Amino acid sequence: MSDKAILEYNGEKYEFPVIKGTEDELAIDIKSLRSATKGMITIDPGFKNTGSCESAITFLDGEKGILRYRGYSIEELAEKADFLEVAYALIFGNLPNKEELAKFHKDIKDESHVDEEMKKILDGFPKSAHPMGVLSSLTSALIAFNPSTVDVSSDEDMYHAIVRILAKFPVLVAWTLRKKKGLPLDYGDDSLGYVENIHKMMFKRPNQDYKKNKVVIEALDKLLILHADHEQNCSTSTVRIVGSSHAGLFASLSAGISALWGPLHGGANQAVLEMLEAIEADGGDTKKYMAKAKDKSDPFRLMGFGHRVYKNFDPRAKIIKVAADEVLADLGIDDPILDIAKGLEKEALEDQYFVDRKLYPNVDFYSGIIYRALGIPTEMFTVMFALGRLPGWIAQWREMRLKGEPIGRPRQVYTGENLRSFVELDKR
Numbered sequence: 001m002s003d004k005a006i007l008e009y010n011g012e013k014y015e016f017p018v019i020k021g022t023e024d025e026l027a028i029d030i031k032s033l034r035s036a037t038k039g040m041i042t043i044d045p046g047f048k049n050t051g052s053c054e055s056a057i058t059f060l061d062g063e064k065g066i067l068r069y070r071g072y073s074i075e076e077l078a079e080k081a082d083f084l085e086v087a088y089a090l091i092f093g094n095l096p097n098k099e100e101l102a103k104f105h106k107d108i109k110d111e112s113h114v115d116e117e118m119k120k121i122l123d124g125f126p127k128s129a130h131p132m133g134v135l136s137s138l139t140s141a142l143i144a145f146n147p148s149t150v151d152v153s154s155d156e157d158m159y160h161a162i163v164r165i166l167a168k169f170p171v172l173v174a175w176t177l178r179k180k181k182g183l184p185l186d187y188g189d190d191s192l193g194y195v196e197n198i199h200k201m202m203f204k205r206p207n208q209d210y211k212k213n214k215v216v217i218e219a220l221d222k223l224l225i226l227h228a229d230h231e232q233n234c235s236t237s238t239v240r241i242v243g244s245s246h247a248g249l250f251a252s253l254s255a256g257i258s259a260l261w262g263p264l265h266g267g268a269n270q271a272v273l274e275m276l277e278a279i280e281a282d283g284g285d286t287k288k289y290m291a292k293a294k295d296k297s298d299p300f301r302l303m304g305f306g307h308r309v310y311k312n313f314d315p316r317a318k319i320i321k322v323a324a325d326e327v328l329a330d331l332g333i334d335d336p337i338l339d340i341a342k343g344l345e346k347e348a349l350e351d352q353y354f355v356d357r358k359l360y361p362n363v364d365f366y367s368g369i370i371y372r373a374l375g376i377p378t379e380m381f382t383v384m385f386a387l388g389r390l391p392g393w394i395a396q397w398r399e400m401r402l403k404g405e406p407i408g409r410p411r412q413v414y415t416g417e418n419l420r421s422f423v424e425l426d427k428r
């Protein structure tokens, strides 16, 4: 197999190296394209055919429905690991041993306080504020109280910035939820596990002791693992490009939260639940919504279906669908929305429009059903996605900074007016 690609244009031939990844993916390295061709660039809206980086963190095979974090399969991690050790593996490269995990968790606990002044910023939001806007703002506001996390030139500085945000972000998530519910803000309990503590901060009632529910904690842990990273998706690419200007980690994460908010991306999990509730309110008429999804004149899309990379089942959707059945059964919940979702999936997988376009359920299709069963409000679903994706964003930002990647600055093809002279106002 050749390690060169030839581009021929206007009687000229240009040679470019071909690089191969560890899973035999091939890419044409066009770093020299513009200089070799005296100004030509490529163009690829949505970057559907364009790689932004070489990365050792997550591998996806969209055709085969494969997802691995640092070489470990998502199926094994979801079954055997916990979220904190998956976060460690994503960020530092390997699953931690007992000592590494214990130190990592202790370092996080030591940083789990959030400056009381931050509550004044939270107070400034109306209860009606969308939690993703609150979370993005609070994440950015954290910078003011943690200025040492901005210029992370040393490994030690970078490590401290990482454990700080892993410690404080769950507090912000819990505060965002409790603000919405009108509950007093709560703090963590160092005697609890990482995910158990998140659940306690989110749900402990002010007048009751915290009651651990093993089923709920395990379901939450699994959901966070399944959302932890997904290579160069929209929000991760946002974190990378903002970080490439050497903006600090927290600023890069705040930008990533905003990108994730969109309904075509992480916001889809909220949109899926709202769609399923609309179908339920409409008497369960899934055929009407299938027709809307296929009608080009109708902006409606079947939320939770389709994916830029997966042209087969999203492996996370398969795991979440099984978990939804288990969690609802364990909690004794009979949610008709789950049956509507399964009916919709069955119809779509047999419909030529969806088959032709290789549209399968993605991670967002079933996740909301579990979040709802765990008592998480619909508007908080994308916040839960962000909580899961935090270690992935950190890992990708760290890899980009450690490799000294250049600032992200794409080119363009100009299609506007050619040179023209200014016209005085009274002559226009």
Ligand code: SDX
Pocket (backbone or CB within 6 Å): 046, 229, 230, 232, 233, 234, 263, 264, 265, 266, 268, 293, 294, 300, 301, 302, 303, 304, 305, 306, 307, 308, 309, 357, 359, 362, 363, 364
């Ligand atoms: C996430 O990238 C990641 O890794 C993201 C993510 C992660 O972990 O970070 O996996 C998380 O964002 C999952 C995706 C959540 N979004 C949704 O569920 C929203 C609904 N899905 C779509 O909007 C869409 O499928 C996207 C945005 C996910 C992917 O869009 P693409 O790759 O740009 O594909 P496209 O829009 O060009 O669609 C190709 C065709 C089009 O029809 P034609 O023009 O060829 O006739 O498929 C159609 C689309 O109209 N299509 C859909 C559809 N998704 C695509 N038609 C109806 N319903 C849908 N959901």
